[in-house]
Amino acid sequence: MKQLLDKYKILTLVLAGVAGGVASLGGYMVFASNQFTTIEAKQNASGQLARYASLNAVPSFDFTGVSEIANPAVVHIKSTISGGNAMGEGNRQQQMPMDPFEFFRGGPGMEFQQQGPRQASGSGVILSDDGFIVTNNHVIDGATKIEVVLNDKRTYVAELVGTDPNTDIALLRIGEKGLPFLKLGNSDQVKVGQWVVAVGNPFNLNSTVTLGIVSAMGRNIDLLRSKGNKYAIENFIQTDAAINPGNSGGALVNTAGELVGINTAIASETGSYAGYGFAVPVNLVKKVVNDIMKYGKVQRALLGVSIQEISQELADAQGLKDLKGVYVAEVVENGAGEKAGIKKGDVILKVAGIEVNTSSRLQEEVGKYRPGDKVVIAVRRKSAVMDIEATLLDADGKAKLEVAENEVIDAYLGMKMDNITREEKLALGVKSGVKVTALDKGLFKDAGIPAGFVITHINNEPVYSAKGASSLLKLLSGAIAIEGYTLDKKERVFAVKLPRED
DSSP: OOOOSSSSSOOOSSSSSOOOOSSSSOOOOOOOOOOOOOOOHHHHHHSGGGGGGGOOSOOOOOOHHHHHHHHHGGEEEEEEOSSOOOHHHHHHHHHHOOOOOGGGGGOOGGGGOOOEEEEEEEEEEOOOOOOEEEHHHHHHHHSSEEEOOTTTSOEEEEEEEEEEEETEEEEEEESSSSSSOOOOOGGGGOOOTTTTEEEGGGGGSOOOOEEEEEEEEHHHHHHOOGGTTTTTEEEEEEEEEEOOOOTTTTEEEOOOOOEEEEEEEEEEESOOOOOOEEEEEEEHHHHHHHHHHHSSOOEEEEEEEEEEOOOOOHHHHHHHHHSEHHHHHHHTTSHHHHHTTTTTEEEEETTEEEEEEEEHHHHHHHHHHOOOOOOEEEEEEETEEEEEEOOBBTTSSSOOOOTTOOOEEEEETTEEEEEEEEEHHHHTTTOOEEEEEEEEEHHHHHTTTOTTTTEETTTTEEEHHHHHHHHHHHHHOEEEEEEEOOTTEEEEEEHHHHHHOO
């Protein structure tokens, strides 16, 4: 078995048996005319936060109120993965022994015999009343079909809005309104020793609730980077609340019923819970979700420095006065740090006023920003402490935000389109098509076309790209026929009346 930490013999993703393959099946952007630009704004406008009024945030030994708030907002997720040998890349590396839960999803002991489509499962958390759901990327990675089962057993085909393998976060959406969701907390306020509740919906068994404390903050277990994610951000909340396989993507909740983390990994020799669970901090989740909603992709900002945690040996060798901060081992040429004046040998003490004493905390704090953002970095150079303002850049050294490729926005029709993937074509049995990834007020929504609808023909003309479909629509007027497939693979034809003139 592959060792990822000296302290933990094996670190495995909570949900095993998911093959790699698809980074994203689509993107979603909030239009300028849409008043909801962030997931926080959507929550505040829903009116559902009144559910929290009766919940006492003072820690006690009665967690029924927290459970009543959290359970309806945690869902079960089923992913269908097709093609080739069903043995996932992660399982080949981890070689986990069979455990009782593996039976429900075809465990490592059985997967070599499986051919064709297979299923994996996990949990997810509803973030808004109109169907946005967050889960782990590894729960849906490579999926050609994703289904969401609510706490009340209602089942929906979900749209994959976007993913970020560097944080192991994925955003889904289902076509439903009035859903219960979890209020977003503030993971910067989470303290070691405080009570937390882990909520999952594994294997379609309804919600499971376990109790524990935060046993550590800022854990970097080198799990995501070991899977080839160059810009992985790992600053996990560690908890002893039991997080078992099938709970990946579930909620870590504080005593106020607020979401403070997304349960992601366990440290184990067997693949089952063994005392250590890890969750992505919700403040990082917010950044990823809002980026996907607004830009269709995550806007990753970089400071452009190689860093090293300060040990006593390093402090003695470099003449550092104490062990606080993070040591700058190298400065990337033409990077944000060099342009701002950060030098090799500096010690970074704070990012935007927040202390950073580990590499993982520094990466998380920088990761909350976008390319082009200006951030004050407090550094110590020899005996002097100074504030340096840095303009963060992306991996290409640019300060410009990027919208996901191939996306077309038509404000007149009130929709956004994107090219469909090869996997989506195979799943629908079509040679071409474009997906309606977002809807705002406009003609498409008035015609009843749902988000996630795959357009294959416009007035009997096949469409091959989002840009081509947009160009064709601009040439047409009067009543037109939009043909294609809904998320549940039902063939539909919608009539749209275009008042445009030639």
